[in-house]
Amino acid sequence: MIEVSAKLVGGPVYLPGESIGCCISFSNPPVPSDTRSRSNRDVLETLAWASAQIHCLQSTSDKINFPPIHDRVIPEEVSISSSGRKDSLQSRNTPPRDTSFAPCRGDRGRIVLSTKPKILFCDLRLSPGESKTYLYTEVLPSESPPSYRGQLVKYSYKITVGTQRVNCPIKQLRVPLRILVFSGIPEAIACEESVDLSPSNPFLESNDKTQAQDIVVQMMQNITARRSPNFFNITNMKGKVARFCLFKQAYKLGEDIVGTFDFVGASVPCVQFTVTLQCEELISDAYKSLAKQDRAVISYSVCHEVCLSMQQCVLNLPIPLYVTPAFDTDIISLRWRLHFEFVTTDPVSATLNSTLNTDSSTVYEGPASLPIETMVWDLPIQIYPTILTPDPQSQTKYNIII
Numbered sequence: 209m210i211e212v213s214a215k216l217v218g219g220p221v222y223l224p225g226e227s228i229g230c231c232i233s234f235s236n237p238p239v240p241s242d243t244r245s246r247s248n249r250d251v252l253e254t255l256a257w258a259s260a261q262i263h264c265l266q267s268t269s270d271k272i273n274f275p276p277i278h279d280r281v282i283p284e285e286v287s288i289s290s291s292g293r294k295d296s297l298q299s300r301n302t303p304p305r306d307t308s309f310a311p312c313r314g315d316r317g318r319i320v321l322s323t324k325p326k327i328l329f330c331d332l333r334l335s336p337g338e339s340k341t342y343l344y345t346e347v348l349p350s351e352s353p354p355s356y357r358g359q360l361v362k363y364s365y366k367i368t369v370g371t372q373r374v375n376c377p378i379k380q381l382r383v384p385l386r387i388l389v390f391s392g393i394p395e396a397i398a399c400e401e402s403v404d405l406s407p408s409n410p411f412l413e414s415n416d417k418t419q420a421q422d423i424v425v426q427m428m429q430n431i432t433a434r435r436s437p438n439f440f441n442i443t444n445m446k447g448k449v450a451r452f453c454l455f456k457q458a459y460k461l462g463e464d465i466v467g468t469f470d471f472v473g474a475s476v477p478c479v480q481f482t483v484t485l486q487c488e489e490l491i492s493d494a495y496k497s498l499a500k501q502d503r504a505v506i507s508y509s510v511c512h513e514v515c516l517s518m519q520q521c522v523l524n525l526p527i528p529l530y531v532t533p534a535f536d537t538d539i540i541s542l543r544w545r546l547h548f549e550f551v552t553t554d555p556v557s558a559t560l561n562s563t564l565n566t567d568s569s570t571v572y573e574g575p576a577s578l579p580i581e582t583m584v585w586d587l588p589i590q591i592y593p594t595i596l597t598p599d600p601q602s603q604t605k606y607n608i609i610i
Contacts (some may be wrong), residue, residue: 209233209236209237209253209609209610210235210236210255210334210609210610211233211234211235211237211371211607211608211609212231212232212233212234212369212371212379212608212609212610213232213235213381213605213607214229214230214231214232214233214367214369214381214383214605214606214607215230215367216228216229216230216231216383216385216603217230217231217343217370217463218454219227219596219603220384220385220386220603221386221387221392221399221596222348222385222387222388223348223387223388223389223566223593224348224349224350224351224352224387224389225347225348225349225350225553226347226348227345227346227347227348228262228345228346228347228348228367229344229345229428230260230343230367230383231342231343231344232258232341232342232343232344232369232381233339233340233341233342233351233412234255234258234316234332234334234339234341234371235334235338235339236251236253236334236335236336236337236338236339237337238336238337238338238340239251239336239337239416241276243248243451250337251336251438252333252334252336252374253333253334254331254332254374255329255331255332255333255334255371255372255373256330256331256371256372256373256374257327257328257329257330257331257371257372258327258328258329258332258342258369258370258371258372259325259326259327259328259369259370259371260325260326260328260344260367260369260370261322261323261324261326261333261346261367261421262322262323262341262346262348262365262367262368262385263312263321263323263365263366263367263368264319264320264321264323264353264364264365264387265312265315265317265318265319265320265362265363265364265366266317266318266319266320266361266363266504266539267316267317267318267361267362267364268317268360268361268362268539269359269360269361270500270526271360271500271501272491272495272498272499272539273498273499273500278378279336279531281372281455286435287531291473292550298485306378306526310466311335311393312368312457312537314355315335317362317364317586319558320353320363321349321352321353321401323346323349323514325368326344326346328570329342330367330443337579337602343431344351344367344369344539347442348387352387352389353387353389353535353537354388354532354535355386355387355388355389355471356531356532356533356535356542357533358487358489358504358506358540358542359489359504359506360491360499360501360504361489361539361540363387363537364384365381365384365385365386365387365510366378366382366384366385367381367382367383367385368381368384369381369382371610372514373610379610380608381604381606381607381608382451383606384400385429387607388532388533388593389533389534389535389593390424390428390533390592391533391534391535395568406539412538413487421463421586425595428460428592428593431458431590431592432455432456432459432460432463432592433456433458434455435455437453437454437456437555438450438454438455438457438563439451439454440452440453440587442548442550442585443476444474444476444552444581444583446476446552446554447474447475447476448473448474448475448476449471449474449476449550449552450469450470450474450477450478450550450585451469451470451471451472451473451474451479452467452469453467453468453469453470454467454587455467455600457588457589457590458589458590458591458592458596459527459589459590459591459592459595460527460591460593461527461528461531461533461591461592461593462527462528462594463521463526463527463594464524464525464526464527465475465485465509465524465525465526465527465546465589466521466522466524467521467522467523468520468521468523469515469520469521469522469523470479470519470520471515471518471519471520472519472520472523475555476552476553476554476555477516477517477552477553477554477555478515478516478550478551478552478607479514479515479516479551479552479553479578479580480512480513480514480515480516480551480608481512481513481515481548481549481550482510482511482548482549483510483512483519483523483525483546483547483548483549484508484509484510484511484546484547484549485507485508485510485525485527485542485546485547486505486506486508486545486546486547487505487508487510487531487532487542487543487544487545488503488504488505488543488545489503489505489506489540489541490502490503490540490541490542490543491539491540492538492540492541494538495539506516507547508527508528508531509525509526509527509528510525511523511525514532516529516574525546527591529594532564533591533592533593534590542590543588544589544590544591545586545587545588546586546589546591547584547586548584548585548586549583549586550581550582550583550585551580551581551582552580552582552583553578553579553581554579554582557575557577557578557579559575572605596606
């Protein structure tokens with residue numbers, strides 16, 4: 209019995225262009241006391257080989273008729289004869305499928321990214337209580353799509369560790385990854401701010417990829433920093449409803465979207481409003497004819513307030529850490545927005561009835577019924593990744609027994 213365990217070095221979240229590190233250990237547990245009398249030949253464990261590589265699988269919903277079937281990962285290879293009976297494509301001379309290395313066996317989807325497999329070892333022998341640890345490193349390509357679980361398309365990453373004993377089936381250990389991408393950063397800003405004026409050592413080699421990534425992170429920090437407020441006058445055909453102030457339109461994961469509503473001077477009373485943080489999946493033009501629907505909307509945080517006879521209201525919407533920032537692939541484009549729903553009425557019906565009590569106090573009573581109208585408005589916003597410091601104590605360890 210051998211225990212195979214894997215643990216990511218820098219946490220589960222990475223950016224394209226980063227180096228991913230994974231420590232993979234192979235251990236032979238100590239021999240129990242009642243079997244120590246056996247020879248070492250009986251307890252010595254041997255592994256023929258082990259390799260590791262990264263895959264990104266793309267899966268689509270039933271509402272999309274692509275990709276073609278020959279691009280998919282098919283869990284079972286069968287052919288249909290003229291009589292309608294399913295015959296296996298596997299002949300008698302072909303070795304069993306569990307002895308061939310198929311990293312994506314059992315997964316449905318299309319492989320959109322696959323790194324070259326790296327051999328960790330060949331012919332590894334472990335005595336009881338002995339263990340060996342190998343460091344698997346791989347640089348993620350810069351054009352990698354992000355991890356995403358949407359309604360129309362899903363992208364999932366994993367590190368697949370395969371190993372095999374002699375004349376035994378291949379066993380696989382899968383380590384999930386989360387990939388975040390930067391999208392929407394103007395290239396002009398990158399060109400302007402790409403000059404590094406810090407002191408440099410001419411005797412040390414410079415890492416261009418690391419410097420480029422640091423520049424992008426710094427640009428993202430500058431874009432999401434607090435800037436001048438943006439004001440929007442919300443009106444309908446009858447007049448002004450409210451004045452909305454949004455302090456900024458670019459945010460990072462985990463931040464709060466803060467804004468204010470000003471109803472002073474409004475000619476149309478607003479009874480209540482609802483603001484929802486939404487992402488919208490847009491199918492690219494090249495694939496619209498192959499899909500039953502060209503878009504999908506997913507809602508997250510919601511802010512609902514009853515604001516009749518109020519002068520100001522505050523909006524506070526948290527952005528979850530698990531969502532995916534905006535990105536573009538060959539199939540879909542993901543965009544973020546604030547979806548507003550305003551319920552308005554006429555000024556006469558919104559008047560409160562006042563009653564003067566004997567103790568000189570005034571009691572206001574709302575109307576029994578109101579004629580209402582609903583108006584909607586969508587405001588685009590930008591959401592970027594956030595850089596989190598991984599906690600070594602909270603990292604997950606994955607293992608299998610072979």
